[in-house]
Amino acid sequence: MKALNRFFLLPLATLFMAGLLWTCSEDFLEVEPRGALGEAILSSEAGIEGALLGAYAQLGGRGNYFSGASNWANGSIQGGEANKGTNDGDFTDINEVVRYLLESTSRVPSDRWNGLFEGVARSNAALRLLSLSTDPLLTDADKARLEGEARFLRGHYYFQLKISFNQAPFLTPELSVEEQQVVVSSADIWDEIEADFRFGYENLPETLPEAGRANKWAAGAYLGKTLLYQEKWAEARTVLRDVVTNGQTTNGQPYGLLDNYADAFNAEFDNSRESVFAVQAAANSGTTNIANPDFVLNFPHNTGADGPGNCCGFFQPSFDLANSFRTSNGLPLLDNSYNSPANRLANDQGLEGNDPFTPDAGPVDPRLDHSVGRRGIPYLGWGPHPGFPFIRDQPYAGPYSPKKFVYYASQEGSLSDGTSWTRGYASMNYNIIRFADVLLMLAEAEIETDNLDAGRTLINQVRARAANPDGWIKNEDGSNAANYVIATYDMPFANKDAALTALYFERKLELSGEGHRFFDLRRWGIAKTELDRIIAHEQQFLPASYAGAVFTVPQDLFYPIPQRQIDIQGPDVLPQNPGY
Template sequence: MKKLISKGGLALALAMMLIGYSCKENFLEIPATGQLDEAQLSTKKGIEGVLVSVYGQLNGRANRMASASNWVWGSIRGGDANKGTDPGDFSDINPIQRFEYQTTQGVILDKWKGNYEGVARANLVIKLLGMAQADVTEDDKKRIGGEARFLRSHYYFELKRGFNNVPFVDETKDYGTGIESVPNTVEIWPLIEADMKYAYENLPETQGAAGRANKWAAAAYLAKIYMYQKKFTEAKALYDLIIANGKTTNGKKYGLVPKFQDAFKAANDNNSESVFAIQAAANTGSVNNANPEFDLNWPYNVGPNGPGNCCSFFQPSFELGNSFRTDASGLPYLDGSYNTAGKELKTDMGLKSSDAFTPDAGPVDPRLDHSIGRRGLPFLDWIDHPGNDWIRNQPNAGPYTPKKYAYYKSDVGSLQDNSSWTPGYTAINVNIIRYADVLLMAAEAEIEVGSLEKAREYVNIVRTRAANPESFVKRKDGKVAANYVINTYKAPFASKDAARTAVRFERKLELSGEGHRFFDLVRWEIADSAINAYLTYEGKKLSGALGGTKFTGKKNEFLPVPQEQIDLLGKDVLVQNPGY
């Protein structure tokens, strides 16, 4: 399987950081040993190497909370999961899940700095293209410029929906002095949009290496940017094109893989459902090429009978588990009654692994057991989840284990890397956009400016795949592991509001744990009510972690501008967000 990011590319990324932040004083312009200058980097090989470093920042490795996986910023804040583990372990996340953000928090600064590092690297590529040597053709310039602007648009998209008010620093600004005058009071959506439009208009339909952005990835991302601005007509036009003609990097037509779980298997990376993903590779000689996203998010101290050995972070919420309850017809409880007595999912909360327990026998959506590890059900090809023995601190975080991005026992030593402190590094790509996301966003656009029937069609495509019995979790004897009951929407949606409710809930089920939920709630303008309802329910289950907390509307939708950055540039340049 072809991968984009290499050891050489990541090493070069470190050199780029030195160049990107070099000073201007003449007496400091003596070339450092082992450092490349702009003349060397302006060849095709040099520019391509710098471009690889821009991709290399997608996982935010040096700033772990900057990653596009958004497991903290999108999933924990959105109610998909709790921080998990012990209260004192990585305690900087505690105020995030409690919506008690502090302007001096390291994880918030990580999100800011990590994405601006990506911006800096993209800017260097664009700058180098302006001084490119003769071996860089015009076609090269279009493609490389398209990729650099695609990635710069991505990093600014992350910053915009994370912090709202952020400065837009482009390739014309000098990193020694120029950025000091760039304010965060200018609306940057048009600039984010312009970069992605450039990418869409200049990138080829297919690429020579897996992981590189192509025209169709840019189209999908541009449509997403439109959705965040409520430009539904423009988004629908692009979705129509993507669904009819869109192709993966290697030329496969987009489509859902037959089995839901196969969208998250390392052996199936860069499949027909992968629109744009962070690339990962294991056992290359450097763990830096593996997926570092979830090295903390594994069952706790399980030894040879389960994946990982640390540290029980990112434990799915009670509320998310309940959401997979279905009625007798196989449809979800869109009225929210899944959290009421008699419908709540039965768990082993409060029980030791040695205590007797019978798993829930009621009807559930089969995606439940591909998304959440729960006691008594097979955990991939390992063993049946034993419950409390795999949980570090059940009273703090609940009874569930994350499952979507877990590696299989059959992956050990091949698609899983044992060369670091934990076996939790894998070759599993992290999807930033996958085709199910595209279909459900297209359904949203259809509701607003198109056809409710077309929206129902798109939702039913997603649900039909989920209903494939070949994908149901099965025990070793071949029997289905739980009472899986799922169906499509047979009747037309009664109204726009009914359609919105169905599509939004489908996104919750289909994309759980993938970093989307919080951002969806904010763009739908329902974060205040939805998150406070979640906190009220979950806080009764996990009083120590979430009890007494509250989401504050018009404030907690966005993170505060890091105080360190305001101190560096001045209050006249960076204005703090409301409420902080």
């Protein structure tokens, strides 16, 4: 249309001459738009694949910072696993997340809404092109795969919208732009999400030639998760059992736990047998756009050559999370007594780097030192964590640094990218679903269907991997860096409540910092109790960081719908969530 508009603005004399030349034909009016590809071209196999790759590319939330799949702010900070970190004046939008003070005009929910709907739009674009395709080279199997991948991705984006906002208008490629603008938002979109994942589970190939694509088993795992969130325990158990028993990576390797826990967060083991579905990343490709943007702020601050990334000190683990790794006879303290003065970890809060400090000598789960950077413990080949020098504002955010999704010293310049404003662009994937998560989801479904021993076996499978001493953090002399003591649950659970308590805590330990915690607490119905407890505990040590923090129900169970969207659509089409 732009080309036609420009044509009709030509001088009248030129139009007159054109009329003389094309008196017998109007073909000259049919001008293809310049700089754009028509749907006839894009509906080829190559065009559909290109649209699909665009939908995959949005998984990392590029362009909308808080829409990335890692959910480090939306899931982990909201879930009490970490505070904002850094200092009070840096990226103040996240202060509202820590303190549960979000409003309908806040940046975090707006970024999340926009980024996730960008993913929906890209997924629907691929589905629309597929519906228009007459490419003779596309077989029925090709069409089923392409539709399965596009619907899987749409399912992912809507799953994230559902758990973040509870309601969203469900858009399909058949709707015109005008029709999309009046689709009434609904909280009842689980059926549509479930249908998208089920289509992928039933139609996607078991293996695919390229890593990073969704296969049958990734769709099955996400379907199982969707069923779990709806408390369809028996159905979830059936699907998740299939994934655990028969699932395999895109290259045909059976799913399984890596021998060492830390390797699940190491770029050298990307797309391993533990990776069910992951956001793909790469470094030193000529652009930082395909490195991992989600964690670029979450490296120790001002480390110079002595540490990774050099910026910016966000996402510091909470005292509550660190203390949670305390053990007694190898098992966690399920009564939350880990925060008591007798049990909580010794830490260097209030100490500068040259002040003497001795790391905690009590028994801890070895996953602590793969999840939390703490003074005196080796930090990914950069030497012992120095404490205060790695922390931007210790009185504000505490003594701990994040450790998952931080690159190793040996990977500087190879699996990290230093061509942009910070060296923090790294190439590790983020696993949206990893196999340990699947095992624990299946354990939950087993327990909820009264198969307590089956649930215990699955929990123990996860704990047994953590108990492998070959994967524990070591000092330079080869000795253990801390007093690591971990055991399995060798006695049957006393009852269902006891089994669920152990399961809930195991998810906290195994999946810490991976963006799951808040959504788990809410679906279990214990968000208010747990977050009130954590806020009260953290305020003792970090009063400025948690100033004014109050978790209010039902308001803080979901994000507010962005006010700008309501202004565009109208409150009848897009009503605000309760409490805002």
